[in-house]
Amino acid sequence: MSDQIEEIAGVIILLVISAVVIGALYTAAIGVNSERxxxxxxxxxxxxxxxxxxxxxxxEVQQSLGTKASFSNGFAKGNFNWTPDSSWTLSTWVSVDDPENRTGMMTVVSADGRATILYNATTDEWVGIVYDDASMTTHQIEASATDPSNSTFLTLERSGDEIYLTESANVSASGTVNDSTSTTAVINATNLHGTLEETRVYDVRVTAGERTDLFQNPVQPISPDPVARVMYDSWGDSISGIPIFGGGTLSATGASVVEGFAGxxxxxxxxxxxxxxxxxxxxxxxxxxxxxxxYASTVTTAFASALVGFSNAAQTAMIVIAISLIAVAAAWTLDMFDSAGR
Structure with missing residues (x-):
């Protein structure tokens, strides 16, 4: 009786080994055809x-995914490896949630600590903050906000000692980098409740025509190329890992993805x-x-790739081994039943 049990166990082991070999080959075959x-x-x-x-x-090829960032008590702070000289532009599209129910300053976007755009809910104004590396001084200008609850195009620009704040491609405020605009006050700003889209940094002051192009065609590229461009486009629901065209990084918190400008x-x-x-x-x-x-494509899984990497002779040998094991198991089984009959 014990001999029969050992024989049955041997047959089972051979069948299991055969199944593993055949299963591996099958996995290789379907692995090559897996879709992703x-x-x-x-x-x-x-x-x-x-x-x-x-x-x-x-x-499917797209110029834009048509999304923007929606912030709920969040912020966007860029480190674009940008050292501004006396001529540059920071532009962005922004909207503020329920501005009439808020007070104080909210940071819209900041670029390398040199250029910052804010919204003052108390005075209903856009605020531009410029840090001058040469004099190590900070300068501030303000402009009335026409309709901050709707998406608004803003630029903060510098040309020589002149600084400008524009809304909807029109210059709304200007100032000079001198003692009269210098401030030592620390801006006590809260995070943004609103949306951001198409933030760009240029190392020149854009012309009036270029500014109009940016306003009328928000997703289109314009010459010159920006130092950095953040489109807030995301394949998923989070803006983490969004690409920064031109280089640098963007720190963003409290943000989700909503529908924005289509390309x-x-x-x-x-x-x-x-x-x-x-x-x-x-x-x-x-x-x-x-x-x-x-797109969708046919890919090879890692396990399948290893098996497919064998030569045709090696794959043939594996098939022969599997068939041989099955044949041995079958012969062993017949012999076992024949012995039992005697």
């Missing part, structure tokens, strides 16, 4: 996007797929613009 979605962004306004995997389907309509003539890469077409709407690419 990919979401990729060009690292700057000129680099292509490399597609991963094979059998690319559902390819221009992208057609197949605006890009081409070549050698596994999505490349912008010269003169298309993506020329000089960030590019967002999503």
């Amino acid at each position: 979605e990919a979401f990729q962004t060009s690292s700057d306004s000129s680099s292509p996007v490399s597609l991963q995997g094979t059998n690319i389907t559902d390819l 221009a309509n992208v057609t197949s003539s605006d890009y081409e797929v070549s050698s596994g890469q999505v490349v912008r077409s010269d003169g298309g709407v993506l020329d000089g613009s960030p590019m967002y690419v999503s």
